[in-house]
Each structure stands twice: as structure tokens, then as C-alpha cells.
Amino acid sequence: MELYSEQLVSYLESLVPERHPVLQEMEQRAAETRFPIVGPVVGQFLYLLTRLTGARRVFEMGSGFGYSTAWFAMGVRENGGGEVYHVVWDESLSRDAQVYLSRLGLKELVRFHVSEAVAQLQQTEGLFDIIFNDINKEQYPDSLAVIKPKLRRGGLLVVDNALWHGAIFDESDHSPATEGVRQLTRILTHDPDFICSLIPLRDGVLIAQRR
Numbered sequence: 001m002e003l004y005s006e007q008l009v010s011y012l013e014s015l016v017p018e019r020h021p022v023l024q025e026m027e028q029r030a031a032e033t034r035f036p037i038v039g040p041v042v043g044q045f046l047y048l049l050t051r052l053t054g055a056r057r058v059f060e061m062g063s064g065f066g067y068s069t070a071w072f073a074m075g076v077r078e079n080g081g082g083e084v085y086h087v088v089w090d091e092s093l094s095r096d097a098q099v100y101l102s103r104l105g106l107k108e109l110v111r112f113h114v115s116e117a118v119a120q121l122q123q124t125e126g127l128f129d130i131i132f133n134d135i136n137k138e139q140y141p142d143s144l145a146v147i148k149p150k151l152r153r154g155g156l157l158v159v160d161n162a163l164w165h166g167a168i169f170d171e172s173d174h175s176p177a178t179e180g181v182r183q184l185t186r187i188l189t190h191d192p193d194f195i196c197s198l199i200p201l202r203d204g205v206l207i208a209q210r211r
């Protein structure tokens with residue numbers, strides 16, 4: 001399902017400042033291989049959220065080849081430095097991310113882990129200012145029990161694909177992924193410990209601040 005008009009999409013993209021050539025190269029790779037990165041409009045938004053919250057510790061769940069990681073790392077660097085966890089279970093994606101982030105001059109800020117993201121978060125010490133969830137959608141609901149205690153009060157949980165290409169509106173779609181997105185949205189928006197807003201950018205970005 002097309003969620004937005006072409007005109008709106010290209011207008012929003014035109015408002016994002018020109019990116020570093022390496023970020024453009026990553027966008028090109030994603031387009032050519034149909035790899036689902038967040039893209040420049042959401043990337044810029046993640047960067048803004050990082051700057052707005054002054055985040056110094058960010059944990060990314062399901063990181064791909066490092067595109068969204070780069071936006072968080074740029075924000076953390078401008079906030080005075082800190083760490084961004086890049087966690088993906090594909091070894092080759094982790095290796096590629098290390099090369100891209102190094103070329104972007106951001107590698108020192110990033111902790112790379114090749115592992116299952118929920119398990120990795122559970123075993124990582126300390127609280128996070130931002131946790132970004134972009135893992136397999138059928139895992140979304142169960143991941144919340146691990147995420148919540150790892151988020152500092154006032155910190156943000158940011159969840160990608162909250163509109164799931166419009167599949168959430170299809171009442172006949174009960175696939176595990178679609179149900180996973182629906183269930184996570186229901187749980188978070190009814191949890192009194194969170195203040196939520198679903199931002200309709202690209203595939204939908206759900207923001208939840210822990211009270």
C-alpha cells in the first residue's frame with residue numbers, strides 16, 4: 001500500500017540537507033539491493049531526536065550495515081560523545097558497517113556486536129538514553145519486557161515500521177509480523193509509563209518516552 005503521495009515523499013526528502021558521500025553510497029546500496037534502511041528523512045529525524053534528548057548512550061536493535069547507526073552517532077558526537085551499540089546477527093553486515101562508520105569518522109563511538117539484539121540488550125550493563133528497535137517484527141511485543149528496564153526515565157524508545165507498509169490496516173492480515181507491529185503499538189500506547197506518538201514518516205516511527 002502506498003502510504004503517501006510521491007509529491008509528499010520527494011518534498012520531505014528535498015528538505016534533508018545534503019549527506020556525506022559515504023551516507024549517499026549507503027543509500028545507493030540500499031536502493032540497489034532493496035535493503036530496508038530508514039532512509040534520509042527518518043535518518044535526519046533520528047539525528048534530531050538524538051540532539052534534542054542530548055543522548056550519550058544509544059542502543060540499536062537490528063542495525064543492518066550501519067546507516068541508522070551513522071545518524072545516531074553523528075548526534076551523539078555533537079552531544080559531547082558517548083556510545084552507540086550496533087547489533088545485528090549477520091556477521092557480514094557488521095563488518096560492512098565497521099568500514100562505513102570508519103570512513104565516516106564515527107567508528108570510535110560505535111560498539112559492534114554480532115548477536116541477537118534482545119539477548120544482547122539484556123546482557124549489556126547500564127541504562128540507555130535512546131533504544132531504537134528495528135528487529136524482526138514478530139519479535140516486537142516480547143522485546144518490550146527487556147527494553148523497558150534498560151531505558152532511563154525520560155529516555156526514548158523509537159520503533160521503526162509502526163505502519164508496516166499499511167499492512168496493519170488490512171483486517172485479513174494476521175501474519176506474525178503484522179500482528180507483532182499491532183501488538184507492540186497497542187501495548188506501548190496503553191502503558192501509563194510511556195508518553196507515545198506515532199510519526200507518519202516513511203514506514204511510521206513510534207516514539208515512546210519513559211516517564
Ligand SMILES: C[S@@+](CC[C@H](N)C(=O)[O-])C[C@H]1O[C@@H](n2cnc3c(N)ncnc32)[C@H](O)[C@@H]1O
Binds near residue numbers: 039068118
Ligand atoms: C531493517 S534492517 C535494519 C536497518 C537499519 N536500522 C538501517 O536503517 O540502517 C534489520 C536488520 O536486523 C537484522 N535483525 C532482525 N532481527 C534481529 C534480531 N533479533 N537480532 C539481531 N539482528 C536482527 C536483520 O537481519 C537485518 O539485517
